Amino acid sequence: MKNFPDRDLEQLSAYLDGQLSSPKSAQVESRLASDPEFASALDEIRTARSILRKLPARKAPRNFTLTRQMVGLKPPLPRSYFAFRFSSTFAALLLIFTFAANALAPRVSLPAEQSFSFASGGSAAASKAPAEAPAPEAAAATEAPAIQAPSSAMAVAPTAASPAASADSAREIETPAVSNKVPVSMSASSNQSQVRHEALIPVGWQIGLLILGLISAIIAFVINQNAKKKWS
Amino acid sequence: MDELALIETAQHGDLDSFNTLILHYQDMVFHTALRILGDEDLAEDASQEAFISAFRSISSFRGGSFKAWLMRTVTNACYDEFRRQKRRPTTPLEPDTTDGEEMDSPRWLADPSMTPAEKSEADELEHAIQHCLNALPTEFRTVVVLTDIQGMDYSEVATSIRVPLGTIKSRLARARLRLRDCLRGFEELLPSSFRLEGESNS
Numbered sequence: 001m002k003n004f005p006d007r008d009l010e011q012l013s014a015y016l017d018g019q020l021s022s023p024k025s026a027q028v029e030s031r032l033a034s035d036p037e038f039a040s041a042l043d044e045i046r047t048a049r050s051i052l053r054k055l056p057a058r059k060a061p062r063n064f065t066l067t068r069q070m071v072g073l074k075p076p077l078p079r080s081y082f083a084f085r086f087s088s089t090f091a092a093l094l095l096i097f098t099f100a101a102n103a104l105a106p107r108v109s110l111p112a113e114q115s116f117s118f119a120s121g122g123s124a125a126a127s128k129a130p131a132e133a134p135a136p137e138a139a140a141a142t143e144a145p146a147i148q149a150p151s152s153a154m155a156v157a158p159t160a161a162s163p164a165a166s167a168d169s170a171r172e173i174e175t176p177a178v179s180n181k182v183p184v185s186m187s188a189s190s191n192q193s194q195v196r197h198e199a200l201i202p203v204g205w206q207i208g209l210l211i212l213g214l215i216s217a218i219i220a221f222v223i224n225q226n227a228k229k230k231w232s
Numbered sequence: 233m234d235e236l237a238l239i240e241t242a243q244h245g246d247l248d249s250f251n252t253l254i255l256h257y258q259d260m261v262f263h264t265a266l267r268i269l270g271d272e273d274l275a276e277d278a279s280q281e282a283f284i285s286a287f288r289s290i291s292s293f294r295g296g297s298f299k300a301w302l303m304r305t306v307t308n309a310c311y312d313e314f315r316r317q318k319r320r321p322t323t324p325l326e327p328d329t330t331d332g333e334e335m336d337s338p339r340w341l342a343d344p345s346m347t348p349a350e351k352s353e354a355d356e357l358e359h360a361i362q363h364c365l366n367a368l369p370t371e372f373r374t375v376v377v378l379t380d381i382q383g384m385d386y387s388e389v390a391t392s393i394r395v396p397l398g399t400i401k402s403r404l405a406r407a408r409l410r411l412r413d414c415l416r417g418f419e420e421l422l423p424s425s426f427r428l429e430g431e432s433n434s
Contacts, residue, residue: 006402013405017379019386045405048412051422052380055361060262061276064283065251071287073247 004041012042016049068231075231077224084220091213098201098209105200235298243291250287257299258283260382261306267377268310270366274317282309296391300384303392307374314370357421364414371395372407379404 004012014020015028032039068075233256242250261282266275286305293301365373371393378389379400386404390397415422 006406009405009409010401013408014386014401017386017404019401041409044412045408048408048415049380051357051361051415052376052411053383055267055358055381057259058263058266060258060279061272063255064258064261064280065254066247066283066287068247071247071284073245 009041013045016042016046075227077227081220081223084216084223088213088216088220091209091216095206095209095213098206102201239290239293239298250290254283257302261302264303264306264377264382265310267365267381268307268374269313270362274313278306278309278313281312282306285309297388300388300391303378303384307393360415360418360421364411367414368407368410372403375400375403376407376411
């Protein structure tokens with residue numbers, strides 16, 4: 001067979017399949033009538049197509065139907081499943097929070113307690129201010145009222161600092177009276193806060209959250225398994 | 233079978249509807265994969281992969297020819313299979329010449345130097361045709377399989393393999409001629425009508 005240009009062969013192939021427009025088909029037909037080699041090329045193409053069409057259609061050796069597992073479909077789950085799963089997750093998060101809170105509370109709360117102490121100390125000072133205000137005036141006349149002032153502070157929280165203060169002269173006590181009270185009240189309040197921090201989130205709550213989380217998780221798991229059994 | 237209704241329900245995740253479609257198309261899909269890949273086991277794997285992929289992406293089907301859309305999935309699965317094969321060492325279909333270059337013509341299949349085992353394998357016409365199909369470049373083979381074996385029209389094939397219509401025409405013409413060249417080597421296997429047809433026009 002003569003070697004025809006690709007364009008001619010494409011035309012012949014398309015003509016054979018009826019894919020050419022009417023004018024182009026007419027052109028090809030006139031050339032086929034005048035050029036035997038062109039007609040021979042058409043015959044070659046037609047033969048190849050006929051042989052291919054003769055190929056027996058092979059049936060599928062098995063069914064290719066899909067299962068839900070093959071396509072990764074999940075079974076439809078009831079709403080209760082999501083409620084229990086949420087409950088379980090929420091309980092777990094809360095439980096983690098309680099542990100974190102208990103662990104971090106002493107460190108975080110110290111400055112908070114300090115500010116509380118300052119505030120209470122300030123207020124205490126403010127409340128005592130009228131009572132103490134006459135003290136310096138009285139101290140000028142007699143020592144008795146001046147000595148009473150530190151003794152009132154000692155009554156709130158007797159510490160090592162207060163004897164030192166009481167050992168000093170009344171004049172020394174006069175001016176730093178309020179500032180001397182601050183460390184005293186701080187140490188007292190931090191001791192109280194330590195007692196409070198130990199029971200910031202009670203163990204009972206943690207156990208309750210743990211049980212709630214576990215039960216919710218188990219129920220959610222059972223619902224999921226039942227749904228899978230029904231699905232398959 | 234109400235194909236559109238089945239497609240619509242399958243698009244909403246109904247696997248049973250999609251399985252009905254599979255039962256309708258599975259022979260065609262397997263046959264296409266077999267002719268493109270030339271191996272039954274590979275064709276089986278590619279067909280299964282094609283259906284899985286088709287189900288997962290059925291929401292992307294926006295109407296038109298479902299057959300053409302499905303054929304695109306099948307040809308993609310076949311190309312994936314070819315890529316997997318490329319990663320593994322395989323025997324080339326076209327032998328190298330003495331210069332170390334790949335032979336362009338597939339006539340080697342009918343070469344008298346073929347081993348007896350190869351000849352016996354090519355005894356049947358179907359095997360001969362499959363050998364000639366295997367000798368075609370993949371893109372030519374895909375076009376000729378979809379057009380001449382599956383009977384799809386040019387536009388459907390163009391949609392399936394996302395290639396311009398002109399390219400389809402060109403590839404088809406060349407593929408047919410190459411096949412005819414190859415099949416000449418198996419003339420004795422061809423039905424007499426084909427031989428006579430060729431002779432009468434020559």
